[in-house]
Amino acid sequence: MSAPRSTSALLYLSGVTVSFDGFKALNNLSLLVEPGEMRAIIGPNGAGKTTMMDVVTGKTRPDEGEVVFDGQADLTRLDEADIATLGIGRKFQKPTVFENHTVRDNLLLALAGQRSWYRLLTAAPTRAENDRLEEILAVIRMRPQQHMSAARLSHGQKQWLEIGMLLAQDPKLLLVDEPVAGMTDVETETTAQVLREINKSHSVVVVEHDMSFVRALGVKVTVLHEGSMLAEGTLDQVSADPRVVEVYLGR
Amino acid sequence: MITRFLWQGVDRKLRWFIALVLAAGIVPVLLNLFTPPGSALHVPAWALQLVGKYLCYAALALAVDLVWGYCGILTLGHAAFFALGGYCMGMYLMRQIGSRGVYGNPILPDFMVFLNYKELPWFWRGFDHFWFAAPMIVIVPSVLALALGWFAFRSRVTGVYLSIITQAMTFALMLAFFRNDTGLGGNNGMTDFKDILGFPVQADGTRAALYLASALMLALFLLIAGAIVGSRFGKALTAVRDAESRMRFLGYRVEGYKLFVFVLSAAMAGIAGALYVPQVGIINPSEFAPGNSIEAVLWVAVGGRGTLIGPVIGAVLVNWAKTYLTGALPEVWLFALGGLFIAVTLFLPRGVVGLWAQLKAGRERSRRVAPA
Numbered sequence: 001m002s003a004p005r006s007t008s009a010l011l012y013l014s015g016v017t018v019s020f021d022g023f024k025a026l027n028n029l030s031l032l033v034e035p036g037e038m039r040a041i042i043g044p045n046g047a048g049k050t051t052m053m054d055v056v057t058g059k060t061r062p063d064e065g066e067v068v069f070d071g072q073a074d075l076t077r078l079d080e081a082d083i084a085t086l087g088i089g090r091k092f093q094k095p096t097v098f099e100n101h102t103v104r105d106n107l108l109l110a111l112a113g114q115r116s117w118y119r120l121l122t123a124a125p126t127r128a129e130n131d132r133l134e135e136i137l138a139v140i141r142m143r144p145q146q147h148m149s150a151a152r153l154s155h156g157q158k159q160w161l162e163i164g165m166l167l168a169q170d171p172k173l174l175l176v177d178e179p180v181a182g183m184t185d186v187e188t189e190t191t192a193q194v195l196r197e198i199n200k201s202h203s204v205v206v207v208e209h210d211m212s213f214v215r216a217l218g219v220k221v222t223v224l225h226e227g228s229m230l231a232e233g234t235l236d237q238v239s240a241d242p243r244v245v246e247v248y249l250g251r
Numbered sequence: 252m253i254t255r256f257l258w259q260g261v262d263r264k265l266r267w268f269i270a271l272v273l274a275a276g277i278v279p280v281l282l283n284l285f286t287p288p289g290s291a292l293h294v295p296a297w298a299l300q301l302v303g304k305y306l307c308y309a310a311l312a313l314a315v316d317l318v319w320g321y322c323g324i325l326t327l328g329h330a331a332f333f334a335l336g337g338y339c340m341g342m343y344l345m346r347q348i349g350s351r352g353v354y355g356n357p358i359l360p361d362f363m364v365f366l367n368y369k370e371l372p373w374f375w376r377g378f379d380h381f382w383f384a385a386p387m388i389v390i391v392p393s394v395l396a397l398a399l400g401w402f403a404f405r406s407r408v409t410g411v412y413l414s415i416i417t418q419a420m421t422f423a424l425m426l427a428f429f430r431n432d433t434g435l436g437g438n439n440g441m442t443d444f445k446d447i448l449g450f451p452v453q454a455d456g457t458r459a460a461l462y463l464a465s466a467l468m469l470a471l472f473l474l475i476a477g478a479i480v481g482s483r484f485g486k487a488l489t490a491v492r493d494a495e496s497r498m499r500f501l502g503y504r505v506e507g508y509k510l511f512v513f514v515l516s517a518a519m520a521g522i523a524g525a526l527y528v529p530q531v532g533i534i535n536p537s538e539f540a541p542g543n544s545i546e547a548v549l550w551v552a553v554g555g556r557g558t559l560i561g562p563v564i565g566a567v568l569v570n571w572a573k574t575y576l577t578g579a580l581p582e583v584w585l586f587a588l589g590g591l592f593i594a595v596t597l598f599l600p601r602g603v604v605g606l607w608a609q610l611k612a613g614r615e616r617s618r619r620v621a622p623a
Contacts, residue, residue: 057500059496079499080496080499080500080502081499081502081503081504081505084499084500084501084502085502089500090500092497096494096497097494098489098490098493098494098497099493100489100493101486101489101490101493105486108483108486109486109487109490109498109501110501114483115502115503115504116504116507117484117487117504117507117508117511118507118511120482120483120484120487121256121479121482121483121484122256122482123482123483124483125483165501169501169502
């Protein structure tokens with residue numbers, strides 16, 4: 001294999017193809033995300049949004065193509081744990097928190113730093129770690145619930161907790177899969193605010209169906225269709241594109 | 252640092268339970284040694300031997316619970332680690348017989364004379380000495396667990412597939428140990444032990460000491476398991492159980508966590524097996540029978556999976572029932588065991604230990620409904 005291309009982009013996908021039993025979930029997909037950018041990715045069901053996230057986080061290996069992070073790391077050769085350590089965090093569509101752990105323990109597990117099993121056998125949370133936990137609890141407004149087990153949280157609270165876990169993980173790039181699915185309008189609006197807040201210090205890629213939410217984010221939009229990029233630009237630009245209207249918005 | 256590690260996870264409830272286990276170890280021994288045989292308080296040696304066996308089973312159950320209850324690995328092969336530890340002890344005990352066997356051969360154990368062995372197989376070397384056999388009791392099961400776990404966890408074998416692999420492992424070992432050519436006694440296994448550390452195995456004093464050792468072992472395992480479960484490692488471990496892929500995406504190398512508890516648990520099972528053998532006086536390949544491993548999982552389920560106290564209670568309860576039923580109504584036992592499995596799954600999802608919480612929750616619910 002050739003050495004990974006050096007690029008100024010934070011995330012660089014080029015000619016990525018993934019097929020499952022002959023079906024091309026991603027078909028020659030190319031995508032660039034600049035450092036500090038927030039990008040919204042939209043597309044009809046089966047457009048390859050989740051597969052793209054799987055490729056970036058190491059869950060799925062692409063058949064072809066290059067995936068480069070931070071200008072040097074070839075993500076196609078690393079596994080999930082390596083990629084997470086490099087600084088890519090992922091929020092799933094369905095909130096996945098550790099139900100049997102307390103809110104605080106969920107955040108503690110996500111906290112950047114200690115990952116090796118033999119260190120954790122004797123590690124007690126440091127002062128700096130406790131301070132950081134307090135900060136995050138304040139940001140996600142869950143200090144009163146910190147000793148509650150995550151199983152008892154409402155759906156919206158679980159989404160918040162998961163966002164808190166991503167903050168604790170402190171990644172360079174955050175991949176967020178349908179963060180407002182099942183949320184009320186007010187919660188959706190607040191989530192957009194929080195993501196914009198997070199974007200001040202992290203790059204973010206958001207996959208979303210909800211157009212009003214994408215509009216509220218007000219960022220560059222990439223439209224996927226059948227595993228490839230169909231259009232890119234502001235929401236108004238892509239909405240005006242007749243091909244986009246045909247495959248997605250028109251339905 | 253080690254003491255801090257050991258105390259960090261031991262909460263009040265567990266501390267009391269460990270004290271209880273220690274008391275259950277010491278008091279009967281004292282009553283056995285210092286009361287006359289006719290006295291109402293006297294504990295006979297056979298009772299110590301029986302309960303000592305239960306304590307070894309309890310340690311095995313705790314080992315199973317550590318991987319199944321806390322890490323979600325449903326092992327159906329833990330009796331193999333128990334039996335391997337037992338065989339290491341058995342080999343040491345065989346060597347202690349010396350020339351007192353039926354054939355009186357000073358070098359070869361009876362079964363080797365019987366099978367026309369000319370010399371001692373190489374892997375018997377060293378087992379004359381306790382200082383060699385003792386580490387082997389830990390090393391042999393650990394190395395097997397390490398090899399199996401290394402490949403299985405790295406290849407991300409989970410769930411039912413992993414259970415089947417562990418079951419196949421114990422079955423394969425059973426077949427191997429049944430062969431006379433394996434050099435470990437074939438289907439008769441090893442028995443007629445005479446001495447352990449210079450003391451006669453059958454003597455009452457030795458039995459009392461073995462019983463005490465079993466209780467101390469169980470208390471120590473509870474302490475270690477409690478420390479592990481209560482540490483940050485323990486939090487990560489249960490998180491792996493509940494949402495493995497989430498842990499990977501957080502940057503945890505899940506294999507290391509699984510491998511550590513799997514190997515530790517195999518070592519615990521090996522030590523339990525080693526203390527079991529001198530108390531029952533025999534080790535043979537039927538200890539590897541697949542059913543034994545499944546029974547150990549059942550003890551954990553009955554007592555309460557994912558608690559430290561549960562497996563101990565479950566192992567003692569089920570085995571006490573087994574002793575009673577196989578004596579009183581031998582043909583009923585297997586049906587009772589099957590029925591127990593169904594009943595626990597249906598009515599006691601959290602085991603005997605969870606029963607209290609379950610009843611309390613039920614009463615609260617009915618109280619809330621009643622005034623309306």
